[in-house]
Amino acid sequence: MVLTQYTYVFAIGTFFALLDAYNNGANDVANSWATSVSSRSISYRQAMVLGTIFEMLGAITVGARTAETIKNGIIPNSAFRGNAPVQMLAFTCALAAASSWVMWCTRHSAHVSSTYSLISAVAGVGVATVGASKVQWGWNQGKGLGAIFAGLGLAPIISGGFAAIIFMLIKLVVHIRKRPARWAVYTSPFFFLIAGTICALSIVYKGSPRLGLSKRPAWFIVAATLGTGGGLALLSALFFVPFVHAKIIKKDHTLKPWMFILGPLLFKRPAPADADRVIIPNYAVVQEDGDQNMSVRSPDSGSDYDAHKTEKGNDLITTPTEIDERKLAVTEGTQATYKQRVADAESKLHAKLRMNRGPIGWAMRTLHNNPMGAGQLYEFHNMKILAKRIPAMIVVGALYGLHYDIHAAQSGIAGTPEGARMQRVYAHAEKFPNEVEHTYSFVQVLTACTASFAHGANDIGNSVGPWAVIYSAWSTGSAAASKAPVPLWQLAVLSATLSIGLITYGYNIMKVMGNKITYHSPSRGSSMEMGAAITVLVFSQYSLPVSTSMCITGATVGVGLCNGTLKAVNFQRVGLLLLSWIATIPIAGTLGGVIMGLFLNAPHFK
Template identity: 65%
Template sequence: MVLDAYTYIFAIGTIFALLEAFNNGANDVANAWATSVSSRSVTYRQAMVLCTIFELTGALAVGARTASTIKNGIIPSNAFEGNAGVQLLAFACSSAGAAIWVQLCTMNNAHVSSTYSLVSSIAGVGVAAVGASKVQWGWSEGSGLGAIFAGLAMAPFISACFGAIIFMLIKVTVHLRKNPLPWAVFTSPFFFLIAGTICTLSVVYKGSPRLGLDKKPAWYIVSVTLGVGFGLCFLAALFFVPYTYAKVINKDQNLKPWMIIKGPLLFKRPPPPDAENLKAKVPDYAVIQAAGTDSESDVPEKKDTSTSEITPVAAGSSAGSDSEKAAAPSTEYTYEQYQQLLKDADERHHANLRTKRGPLGWAMRTLHKNRFGAGSIHETHNLIALVKRVPAQIVVALFYGMHYDIHVSQVGIQNSPEGRRMERIYSHAPKYSNEVEHLYSYVQVITACTASFAHGANDVGNAVGIWAGMYAAWSKGTPSQAKEDVEMWQLGVIAAVICIGFITYGYNIMKVMGNKLTYHSPSRGSSMEMGAAITILIFSQYKLPVSTSMCITGATVGVGLCNGTFKAVNWKRVGLLFFSWVMTIPIAGLIGGCLMALAVNTPKW
């Protein structure tokens, strides 16, 4: 009977642990990749592939180190006094509290920290299970709540500093030059050096015990780290620099991607005869705020003057620069009109999906043809429609996120409050040439992968710690120990679920982040991501769980301030994000604590 009860609790806890990992991917990972997708350095589908590769690599290589802090650092294992059932129930309620809160926020496009949701839920459960006196509220050698919550202030600030330093280095070295393009081409290997060094250092410095890297001498760590970093830098100088030189400086529009293997031979490739009158064949990285768009995720937005049948009402006079007033018509949308415009944009997107082949196109057509009619759900025609819709709904849940147009959803409506606010913010950010930004789009792919690796090293360990504790208590029938090993397969499962959450549901958060804090471009985005990645890896090396969301937000603000004015940052949204982080602590803790209190005090017969 005891084993049956353990199995039942473990099964419920596993469901919530996996749901918490899913929401972690849909929330934190989506926020981390929003910078790259918004800057157009990668498409959403490319981000899915790269995220999967590097999340799994970061989790399996270094993710186990933070697991022990989450699992045993907040509620010591001896606090359960040998009662494995109470410990198992406590971990199950902790996962449930975090999963419920993050799921509610993600469904409503509210961005919160999955890490702090889990930590707060564990603290609330600890109070209900073993009493407030046994919860590690202080520093506790870097593993208590005091150390973890210190990251609430430290992580965004440190990320902002790193991001600002890196972008100012780019700005001074490249953007402020009279002829910035050659400087951008020939300095790009340096940023490959940074990315390669940081990734390698995170693996070998206090590295994975399974690979024996935690016992390597200092000379080994230095030589391997610098060897990989300079090796990547050498490869970039040998292949990337000649390729981009021919593409953006010589403006060779006949250059094919596979020609990168020619390396230095591309320097001898003659430019086109009319190169002076040509523009380099690169994407347009400008951010456009328009009233309605209809574009694919990898194509720049085009303004759409049509607004269905909605006629905006006249707006009164408002303050602003002449350029801002000229950029937008003197009209104002009411709340109802604005909501209808958003619905119209979704309908245009869905209509485009219905024309596509494949499972998603079939599912969208099925849902469109079998909409619910008049009357209650139990009406015969509605029951028939429901039966036909169920398979299509499952297909949509699996594939809709892969085809979601992130760029269309991020476009603001002119003369809406947010649209005007973003126009003012963007006006304070210098716009650099597409050719220069194009070079940093390649660098941003590396920095985005570094950030994803860092997330796998940190957040996967956070999520797996609870599940590992439940598994140990269930399989052995005794409380998990402070030094309990985290199995490799557990890290792999949690990392895979996080990637699935990002792929299928990450668009829900990504569409409200991205360009909403400050102006984005590849050079800015690569600085943001690298600043966040460095901060996350530093915290991870010292076994301090930290929020990826807080780090990327802090780095975004830091880079935004490099425009030289506070007006280049959307402080209202920054305040809303900080408010959501702070409110996560009591709410997630309350949910987890109440679930534990109800479970422990349930009447027994």
């Protein structure tokens, strides 16, 4: 029985479910990929493609588990007493409250947890609908609010611990060696082993209910997971290691990407005569447009990696003490100057985009050449201008993020308080040879995909859980139908919407994450992403929604502390993140409860 008279509630609930998934992609997924983009291991556009693929893969294969907790773990199904319309309205209000809060925060580049935003909104709606006594505040067999909010403090700590352990292993095995580049190349299959094992384990052991793999005997689970991880490690040893060896050790600049299929034959491939002139990307964080993005370094040299440029671009700083003594940006680093420099940087980007020959160039030129005229919007000349601007605004909204300069926005602007603060943070981080970091740039693509898989497995439940309840109540007319499995098509639709959010608006969160917390490099980024991915997948196996944003932030801080000093982490930024996480709980919960209370108690006529 379809509740046709409540179709409008279903339509509104669907809209807010899509909006919540979009905001999740723009906020949480962008934070996950900020590490890879910050480390310069992958471009923003490549992150969009890989993020879309692995977010959907994780959501479809494992995502249904955390959705069950959102659906039935916070507000017991029995509390609705079979009233399907009220159940639909409750989860619609929860989605409206959570998506509105996250959207506002994303617009203002304030990073919050979409997971805890929705959970808090569901709890607030539950209080307004069935009373505080009916809401599962306790553990509830690992599905209540007590279990979920335990992850608020545990997840970042656990993630930071995993990431720190992995990075310290890299330092011991690779960075402190006399020939670190060789050690980096030959130990890279370890990451393939770990990534393949944890992804396979998350799918096979209590993964997607439709696959039925959890009912298999223990020997099958062990064989499948270890076989997948070991097989992936073996393939990397046969094809990836020879390819990277030729590219990094032999410095063969004539190597083409497709040549990885030659495998061990690449070991016999002679190095080119001009191998010493090969250009290796420079992974140092810069703050000025004039800094070079490429450098030629020896794999065994490291003494010149601790040098950083000041805002003047000509003095070298090699010790934190010298930075403190210089006290960067004391006189010119006022708030007015900072805002002006940010505006100038944005103007330069817009001027560059207007020169583009593609759709984004046309759109930016149209907006620039057709400003709104004097008077109100309904003036005839303004209506004609608006007719030209609307198509251009749509194109800019869809493509602006793909052309945004993430690195310039992340590094801070030289000569400002933010730039000076990040200069000090970067100076306390040890720098490693570019050849070593270049090796880990390949590895980080793998770890980023693993982290994206983990995010899709966990965070898709935020949006699909309430939407599945709304759909089942509307399509069957029964509140008890919410216990049915989540339809596969809903997981696919929302994971695709999540990817759209990442592509079109993720830059607004990326620009305040990554290098704004601590110094990033591919070897550090690989450790951060792997530590966060392991933590998220562990929580997913126990059906506990956890903030992937908190996990990657905890991993970032953990790796930053491996520099041996607190000064290598920007705790001002971490404090702002912590404040936003804590504020999300009462704000989203109160907003959801108020919206639901207004609907339930609104005047109505028979």
